[in-house]
Amino acid sequence: MATTEVIDPSTGEVFTTVPSLGLAETDAAIERARIAFGEWRRVSPGDRARLLRRFATVVEEHIEELARLEVRNAGHTIGNARWEAGNVRDVLNYYAGAPERLAGRQIPVAGGVDVTFHEPLGVVGIIVPWNFPMPIAGWGFAPALAAGNTVVLKPAELTPSTAIRLGELALEAGLPENVFQVLPGKGSVVGQRFVTHPAVRKVCFTGSTEVGKSIMAGCADQVKRVTLELGGKSANIVFADADLDAAAAAAPGAVFDNAGQDCCARSRLLVQESVYDKFLALLEPAVRGFRVLDPADDSSEMGPLISSGQRAAVTSYLEGSDIAFRGTAPDANGWWFPPTVLLARSNADRHWREEIFGPVVSVLPFRDEEDAIRLANDTEYGLSGSLWTRDVGRALRVSRAVETGALSVNSNSSVRYWTPFGGMKQSGLGRELGPDALLSFTDVKNVFISTGD
Numbered sequence: 456m457a458t459t460e461v462i463d464p465s466t467g468e469v470f471t472t473v474p475s476l477g478l479a480e481t482d483a484a485i486e487r488a489r490i491a492f493g494e495w496r497r498v499s500p501g502d503r504a505r506l507l508r509r510f511a512t513v514v515e516e517h518i519e520e521l522a523r524l525e526v527r528n529a530g531h532t533i534g535n536a537r538w539e540a541g542n543v544r545d546v547l548n549y550y551a552g553a554p555e556r557l558a559g560r561q562i563p564v565a566g567g568v569d570v571t572f573h574e575p576l577g578v579v580g581i582i583v584p585w586n587f588p589m590p591i592a593g594w595g596f597a598p599a600l601a602a603g604n605t606v607v608l609k610p611a612e613l614t615p616s617t618a619i620r621l622g623e624l625a626l627e628a629g630l631p632e633n634v635f636q637v638l639p640g641k642g643s644v645v646g647q648r649f650v651t652h653p654a655v656r657k658v659c660f661t662g663s664t665e666v667g668k669s670i671m672a673g674c675a676d677q678v679k680r681v682t683l684e685l686g687g688k689s690a691n692i693v694f695a696d697a698d699l700d701a702a703a704a705a706a707p708g709a710v711f712d713n714a715g716q717d718c719c720a721r722s723r724l725l726v727q728e729s730v731y732d733k734f735l736a737l738l739e740p741a742v743r744g745f746r747v748l749d750p751a752d753d754s755s756e757m758g759p760l761i762s763s764g765q766r767a768a769v770t771s772y773l774e775g776s777d778i779a780f781r782g783t784a785p786d787a788n789g790w791w792f793p794p795t796v797l798l799a800r801s802n803a804d805r806h807w808r809e810e811i812f813g814p815v816v817s818v819l820p821f822r823d824e825e826d827a828i829r830l831a832n833d834t835e836y837g838l839s840g841s842l843w844t845r846d847v848g849r850a851l852r853v854s855r856a857v858e859t860g861a862l863s864v865n866s867n868s869s870v871r872y873w874t875p876f877g878g879m880k881q882s883g884l885g886r887e888l889g890p891d892a893l894l895s896f897t898d899v900k901n902v903f904i905s906t907g908d
């Protein structure tokens with residue numbers, strides 16, 4: 456079988472080798488998943504719930520191991536990686552409550568009884584990117600399995616190790632063989648087969664908007680269900696009446712967390728012009744003090760970029776741009792890049808418009824509320840964002856007006872596993888997490904039973 460070398464981004468060295476599946480192996484795995492679906496859908500709701508809770512417990516018992524693996528697999532800081540493994544446990548526990556509650560309806564009709572069922576779809580294909588290998592996998596497989604589907608999951612070629620380990624832990628927890636399979640390999644081979652194979656009834660894709668569009672087009676051929684979580688260029692809007700100290704202290708984490716390789720990164724910083732200079736003066740020490748260290752170090756706030764290619768792509772945004780100030784990064788092997796603040800000359804600047812996916816934030820002043828909303832919405836994306844103000848009315852007005860799937864006021868938060876997450880415009884289609892995601896892994900069936908009257 457072909458293999459892929461996995462590189463530790465903090466050293467640039469190969470740290471493990473994993474299989475890379477070809478077409479025949481992918482087809483065989485999908486066929487096993489199709490057969491396993493016949494059994495899994497018939498497992499009683501109570502037993503399915505117990506198995507998912509057991510899976511959560513086994514993940515809990517391996518959090519430190521998974522986190523240490525993610526440090527090497529993806530260059531995540533150990534603190535973030537512990538949170539991410541814990542998030543998989545939490546998502547499993549949350550959706551473990553679903554099998555016993557996935558009730559249909561009884562609808563009044565004449566001459567009989569009409570009931571609805573939430574039927575599982577069959578085999579679900581999940582395609583995961585390299586930026587959050589564990590949580591994004593869990594957001595797909597936990598609700599899919601809870602709803603009675605079987606899952607084939609393709610991790611990114613750059614970061615397959617933790618997903619492979621989660622697949623092993625699922626078996627250790629007692630999930631039946633082939634209910635949850637992790638299939639490492641290339642997107643163009645394994646991922647593409649999820650799109651074209653008729654037994655795969657839904658594709659959940661997270662990644663670039665470009666590939667997302669091609670997946671959606673491919674799924675159209677079989678009217679295959681698809682969920683897309685794509686790129687972002689989210690705004691962080693700071694009004695003059697905000698707690699500026701709090702906003703400036705939070706702004707670096709809002710974009711440099713995970714080295715900016717975050718679809719929710721608030722990479723467009725909009726600051727009201729009356730406090731623009733004051734805010735930048737508060738921001739500078741926070742950026743310079745951002746701790747970019749060996750990700751295995753407990754005090755590290757940011758690790759390296761994922762690859763040399765990603766570093767080259769991020770570096771290209773500095774050409775001809777106005778750098779306001781930068782933080783520091785280790786002068787060592789690995790794909791390090793310092794936190795960087797760029798001054799946008801206008802909203803036409805390339806670094807203002809494109810998803811950089813690195814630790815780079817662009818700053819632009821705005822006049823008033825209307826101007827802030829106009830600039831925030833002047834993008835093809837609409838995933839996340841923040842706004843900072845002490846005016847409750849403004850907080851609500853602007854929250855409603857900004858075209859984005861998730862928004863937080865006086866906070867950086869984007870994701871809670873029990874609330875919906877997903878994008879507007881070209882940031883995606885459908886929602887993950889929360890109660891709605893569960894239903895997206897089912898089809899409603901309506902059954903009428905005549906009572907003969």
Ligand code: NDP
Binds near residue numbers: 582612640647666669
């Ligand atoms: P991609 O969209 O290419 O990759 C995401 C996932 O899709 C990976 O598992 C990849 O597999 C798979 N894939 C790639 N091509 C296909 C295909 N034709 N059919 C099915 N699956 C496929 O992202 P990149 O890794 O190339 O990142 C490029 C840029 O995309 C980033 O710089 C960033 O701007 C954006 N991005 C956004 C993300 C987000 O969360 N919004 C996540 C990742 C990237 P494999 O890698 O193994 O080939």
